[in-house]
Amino acid sequence: MATRDLTWFRAPGADRPGTTNLCYHALDLRVIRGEASAPALTTATGSYDVAWLLEQVGALGGVMRSFDLAPGQQVAIGLADPLTEAVAFLAALRLGAVVADTTDRASMVLTDGSLEPLGGVPALLHGVASQDPVWQLEWEFALSAGRTDPAPVVDVAGDAPALQVDGETVLTRDVPTHDSAAARLVMALGAGEAVAL
Secondary structure, three states, X not given: OOOOOOOOOEOOEOOEOOEEOHXXXXXXXXXXXXXXXXXXXXXXXXXXXXXXXXXXXXXXXXXXXXXXXXXXXXXXXXXOOHHHHHHXXXXXXXXXXXXXXXXXXXXXXXXXXXOOOOOOOOEEEOOOOOOOOOOEEEHHHHHHHHOOOOOOOOOEEOOOEEEEEOOEEEEEOOOOOOOOHHHHHHHHHHOOOOEEO
């Protein structure tokens, strides 16, 4: 796989980690480079370009931000559909959140039923009905709302966690090379490649 150097908003130095954003590296930068219509994701049912993916990620990020999701907070993602999961992962990165595979300490849950929403914790539900109108939003309704105020990119410290598995940080912002689907997604998109899901 080809690579492109990460774009730094503030360059790292001897006594500072610098700031960057993996979602910016994967999507925004490609639009700036004139690659908006280039294929980003392919599935068995179709192909999705960079502009479409950025629009979806920005909309989902807008909803997540409306629940005051802050950089460093955990987002538990349990989604079986790879396309939806990719959008969710990139939206969390856009906000500087940490993607986790468990609801322990989660500040938000994105699920199709594989993860149990927590009482008093915002949840976005994909394909399942809301049981709590205050804390749970259905996916398409949430995206419609998010399109009115899409999330901008958040500066994140280069050494900040991006992905945690079994409670351990396996991916940081400045070293997105872990052997996981999430890391491969970010690096392939950032390198200008289309990702088959």
